[in-house]
Structures are given as C-alpha cells and as structure tokens.
Amino acid sequence: MPGPKDLDPSSSPRALLGAELRHAREKAGLTQEELGQPLFVSGSFIGQLEAGTRRMMPEYAVKMDEILGMDGFFERNCKAANKSRYPDHFAQAAEAEADALTIKEFEPLLIPGLIQTSAYARELFRTYQPTASEEKVDEMVDARLARGRLLDDPTKPVLWVILGEAALRQEVGGPKVMAEALRQTSTLVRNHRVILQVLPFSAGAHASLGGPLKLMSFADAPPLAYLQALTVGGLEDDPATVARHTLTYELLTAVALSPRNSLALIESVAEDYAHEDRQP
Incomplete structure (x- = not known):
C-alpha cells in the first residue's frame, strides 16, 4: 500500500x-x-x-x-x-489566531496588532528596527495588516480587547497617526466587531502588571494562552495554567471601564490628537 x-x-x-x-x-x-x-x-x-x-x-x-x-x-x-511571514517567537500565536473562535487580549502599552493602522504599525517597526530597509519594513507592515483581515469576517473570531490607558497616551508617530489609529479602533467598536475596555491609570495595581496576555479558544482543540515580552513569546496549553490566566483576564475586566465609557474615552482622546494636529 x-x-x-x-x-x-x-x-x-x-x-x-x-x-x-x-x-x-x-x-x-x-x-x-x-x-x-x-x-x-x-x-x-x-x-x-x-x-x-x-x-x-x-x-x-x-x-x-x-x-x-x-x-x-x-x-x-x-x-x-512551518513556513511563516511572522517572527519565530510569534509565528505559532499568529497561526492560532487564524483558527480561533474567540480571542481575548490585554495590551497595556500599545494598540494590539490585530487592530493597528498601517501608519501606526510602520512607526513601531521603524522604531524597533531603525536600520531596516524600506522593503523589510513594508513586509512587516503587510504581515501585520494581513492578521487584521481576520476581522473582515463579521462574526469570527470574537475579539475582546482590554487596552491599558497608556496605549492611548503614548504618542506613536505623532498626533495625526494617533488620531487615525484611535478612530479606527472606535469604528470597529461601533460596528460591533470588537468588544473593548480601557484599563485606566486610576485602577492602580492590577492582575497583569507583568505584561500582555492573549487567550484563544477553538472549536476542536483545547484553549491556549500566549505570553509575550520583547522578542520572546510562548504558547501555554496546560489546563491549569490557562485557567489561571483566564482568571487574570476576568479580574482585568472587573476593574476596567465599561465598554460604553471606554469608547467615550477613546473618541475623546482621538479628538484631542486631531485638534493638536490641526494647530499651526
């Protein structure tokens, strides 16, 4: 045979x-x-x-x-x-995103990659790799935007984001870039494509001070947690570990602003950036 x-x-x-x-x-x-x-x-x-x-x-x-x-x-x-357009430390997580039914993500400092604009992503990559060629930066931006096309599907995956207030205040690329990035974020929320909460500075100490967290669930496979630091990252599939990180995410939702108040804050900050960009 x-x-x-x-x-x-x-x-x-x-x-x-x-x-x-x-x-x-x-x-x-x-x-x-x-x-x-x-x-x-x-x-x-x-x-x-x-x-x-x-x-x-x-x-x-x-x-x-x-x-x-x-x-x-x-x-x-x-x-x-194993061929991938993503860095080794993130490739498995990016591949898992494409199959996920739900993605729950906490980002304390940056707008998450799945909802970044081209200009915002370009500024990040140029900052991370100041000597990279324009072609290389273009490739990285294209790969990031390709991830975001997951959201072209109106229902899958369900994306729930908790965004640290620092991500709104840290000026990446200047006022124009920030205004565009936050307006795109608010549009996704208003179009019911993303559930979003902002974790305000006033929340003080919280359950994920150690850094970002991503949780993913699937139709025919156990859930995963992804933890990332600078140029390193790893998927966790141990049920007890995933359960612990799930509790962490639930604790974050409890102290974050409501989706309604979060949207109001994002749109207010976007307008501040837009006004700043229009000033002579």
Missing part, C-alpha cells in the same frame, strides 16, 4: 499535516496522551497539532516518524508546514 504523499505547500500544510497525524495515530491504536508520553508533551498538545492550531517542530516530527512508522513523512513535510 502506498504511503502518504508529501504535502502541497499551496494548500494548508498545518491542517493537512495534522490530519495525517491523527490518521496515523489512530491507525497505530494510540490515544493522544499515549503518543504524547514519549515526546514529553501533553495529550492536548497532540490534539492541537492534529487540529492545526500548533506547528509541528522538527524534533517532534522525527520522533513521530519513528513511533508511527511514517518513513520520514513528518520530518520531510515539517518545513513546508
């Missing part, structure tokens, strides 16, 4: 690789937990690989080929499945 064919990179490589993994595991009579044990990963991690919400790393691919008798199939196709 012929073995599985190599994946077509023009299709959805992660989804196809995941489907082949599920087929091979079930053929071998293994549960997700049993396959995960020799890899030192959880059964839920295997489930996320099968659902295509996590990427298969080369070291796992080699081991799975051995366990499942796949004659190097996963190792050969791992490269195609």
Whole structure:
C-alpha cells in the first residue's frame, strides 16, 4: 500500500499535516496522551497539532516518524508546514489566531496588532528596527495588516480587547497617526466587531502588571494562552495554567471601564490628537 504523499505547500500544510497525524495515530491504536508520553508533551498538545492550531517542530516530527512508522513523512513535510511571514517567537500565536473562535487580549502599552493602522504599525517597526530597509519594513507592515483581515469576517473570531490607558497616551508617530489609529479602533467598536475596555491609570495595581496576555479558544482543540515580552513569546496549553490566566483576564475586566465609557474615552482622546494636529 502506498504511503502518504508529501504535502502541497499551496494548500494548508498545518491542517493537512495534522490530519495525517491523527490518521496515523489512530491507525497505530494510540490515544493522544499515549503518543504524547514519549515526546514529553501533553495529550492536548497532540490534539492541537492534529487540529492545526500548533506547528509541528522538527524534533517532534522525527520522533513521530519513528513511533508511527511514517518513513520520514513528518520530518520531510515539517518545513513546508512551518513556513511563516511572522517572527519565530510569534509565528505559532499568529497561526492560532487564524483558527480561533474567540480571542481575548490585554495590551497595556500599545494598540494590539490585530487592530493597528498601517501608519501606526510602520512607526513601531521603524522604531524597533531603525536600520531596516524600506522593503523589510513594508513586509512587516503587510504581515501585520494581513492578521487584521481576520476581522473582515463579521462574526469570527470574537475579539475582546482590554487596552491599558497608556496605549492611548503614548504618542506613536505623532498626533495625526494617533488620531487615525484611535478612530479606527472606535469604528470597529461601533460596528460591533470588537468588544473593548480601557484599563485606566486610576485602577492602580492590577492582575497583569507583568505584561500582555492573549487567550484563544477553538472549536476542536483545547484553549491556549500566549505570553509575550520583547522578542520572546510562548504558547501555554496546560489546563491549569490557562485557567489561571483566564482568571487574570476576568479580574482585568472587573476593574476596567465599561465598554460604553471606554469608547467615550477613546473618541475623546482621538479628538484631542486631531485638534493638536490641526494647530499651526
């Protein structure tokens, strides 16, 4: 009987690789937990690989080929499945976003990437990489805007953002850029595409002083939490860990402004920036 064919990179490589993994595991009579044990990963991690919400790393691919008798199939196709236009530390999170039913995000300092304008994103990338070529900056901006096109779907994913007040006050790119960025944010809220709350300075100490937080849920895979710092980031799938971060997010919603008051604040600050930009 012929073995599985190599994946077509023009299709959805992660989804196809995941489907082949599920087929091979079930053929071998293994549960997700049993396959995960020799890899030192959880059964839920295997489930996320099968659902295509996590990427298969080369070291796992080699081991799975051995366990499942796949004659190097996963190792050969791992490269195609892992191609990404995003930085390594964020690639898996960006891929998971595309499959998520809900995304809940806390950003203390910046407007989140999913709702950034081109000018706002460009200013950030130029600041982060002052010696990068214009072509490189263009590529990074295009990749960020591509993420935002998830919101072209009117219902999926449900996006809930808690925005630190500092993100409104930190002037990225000048008054014109900030006015445009905040107006786009308010438009998404008014169009019922984003649920948004502002965490005001007056809230004082809060549950996520350590930094940003992203939570994602899926139709056919366990939920994930993503934690990020400068040029590093990681997905968490341990149920207890995700539950703890979910509680953190719920605590943030409790001390943030209501969606109505948050929208009023965003639009007020946007008008202040617009007025400042019009001054001679």
